Amino acid sequence: MTNDIVEQNGSLGSKQNTFPNITVPYAADDVGFDMNYLYWIFLCILMTIFGLCLASCKYLRDQYHNPELKRKRKEKYEVETRAKEEKAVLSVTPEPIPSYRFLHTLYKKKSDKQLNIEVRAIVHNQEEFPCTTALLPRNAANNNKPEIITYDHSRVILRDMPPGYNNDYINASFIDGYTLTKEYIATQGECIY
Structure with missing residues (x-):
């Protein structure tokens, strides 16, 4: 098969590699790397990242709207607010006002x-x-x-x-x-x- 690629003067030429119903041109002087292949890899990675971000957003939204977690957040907020108010109340010192x-x-x-x-x-x-x-x-x-x-x-x-x-x-x-x-x-x- 390599003999078919080599021409008379010894330099490498190009050949059409055929698969069933798909014809992919490539140059023999390339290292077997096609730019379209790189674009497809990049696009797949990008789509995977986008899908993960979308799934994470949905998960976080569901967690935020979860009634049990909402109740816990509300209780925590109320406890923190009461603690801040109690601290402020205890820090009040009476002082005369002219x-x-x-x-x-x-x-x-x-x-x-x-x-x-x-x-x-x-x-x-x-x-x-x-x-x-x-x-x-x-x-x-x-x-x-x-x-x-x-x-x-x-x-x-x-x-x-x-x-x-x-x-x-x-x-x-x-x-x-x-x-x-x-x-x-x-x-x-x-x-x-």
Whole structure:
């Protein structure tokens, strides 16, 4: 077969290689490598990569929309959010605000959402300060608004009671002033009995 390729002067020529229904031309001086073959290999690799990317995207989308995994992500997000909020609440330190800076500080804290965190800190501190006396059934009539009650540690205790009146509870609290403790008293106002 190699004798057919060699010509009279000893140089290599070209020949048509035939297969059933397919004719592939090649030059004998090539190393048996055709550029069309290289393009087909490249195209197959490209299509394989594209198919893998498509399958990966579908898998990731299915995982993202999986109800069980959605629930777990939501729970994880809620736990992380609660932990961040709790950390922010615990980091609140009370500091006095001069009266001339009050409005500026209030607007600044509202815009920074710091005011919400400070309100949560107040609610968090309610666990530290009980309200047992205000919640007693005999004192319920003295609470003008039942959702606003006094802490046991800051409530005003009535002294020198009139004869026959044996309850020392009033819905009022001492408030520390800028320089003195128990400088002010806050109450709900008149209560009609």
